[in-house]
Structure formats: C-alpha cells, structure tokens
Amino acid sequence: MAIAFLFTDSERRQFEQLARRFSLSLLETVAMAGELATDGFDPARGQGEPFEFTAPHTIGPDYLSKRNVPDPDANVDVFVAQDWAQRDAEAAQYLLDEHPSRAVAISVCSNSLAWFRFWAVRDPDPERRARFASVVEAYDARAGHPEMRPGSHAQATMHPMFAPYRQH
Incomplete structure (x- = not known):
C-alpha cells in the first residue's frame, strides 16, 4: 500500500x-x-526484454559516453524514457558549461542524436515525431550518410565523430 x-x-x-x-x-x-x-501514448511499443537504463554514478566529462539510449524499437516505457532523456539533457548542459571540450561536445551530440532517433519513432505527438525525424534526416544528409539507420552497415563503418554512442 x-x-x-x-x-x-x-x-x-x-x-x-x-x-x-x-x-x-x-x-x-x-x-x-x-x-x-x-494506452495509446506510445505509437510503436517495443518488443522483447525490457530495456534497462544505466548511468555512471558521477557526472564527469565521459558521463554521456557511458549512458545508454534505447533504440526506437526497444521495449521501454516512453514516460520513463522521457525522464531519462531529460536527465541526459540536464547533464549535457552541465558538461558543456563545466567541462567544455571537443570530446564532450561530440558525446553531447551523439547522445542527443540517439534520443532524436528514439523520439522520431516513439514520441506520442505526430508533429513532434516529424520534427525529430527531420532533424535526424538533416543530420544524416549533412554527414553524407542518408541511409543511416541504427544497426546498419553504414552506421557501423561511419566516422566515430558522427556515430551515436549506444551501450546496451
């Protein structure tokens, strides 16, 4: 109770x-x-084992590179994912303010892009899904990889600076 x-x-x-x-x-x-x-908030419920979020205990320059972001097809509650995305955004702001470096900027970009890929499929609002998808498509086109999708051969061989970091 x-x-x-x-x-x-x-x-x-x-x-x-x-x-x-x-x-x-x-x-x-x-x-x-x-x-x-x-019911009905998650437009693409995931299948399989429930996704488990992980995070280091302390926030330092490598914090986001040790975080995991669910794939768009992951079995995860979108409300829990929203909480973790918010935590990542707050950590990213802190890291950019307190530990400005190229490595931190790359990890912030990779983490943000991974969340954008997730929300492009899983955001409950169709308009926001479209906005996230357009950001991802623009990024992929600018990076020279319009066929970029999580798990694709092109993503596995792309320059590490542009690869979203995923740790499962």
Missing part, C-alpha cells in the same frame, strides 16, 4: 472498491489503471 498515500481519501476508496470487486490487490488495480490511462 505504499502507493495509496499518493491518492486523496476519495480516490483511495474508489481504488479499494475496484480492487475488491475484481479480487485484485490495490497495487494491481493501480497498475491496471495506469496502463489504461497511458
């Missing part, structure tokens, strides 16, 4: 009634309500 304290008394009673009616625990009822509330 650790989650129950987040609800008003009225909401808690309603969830408890639902739980009793369907012979479920309160946590199961809340989880089901969460799934129903978020």
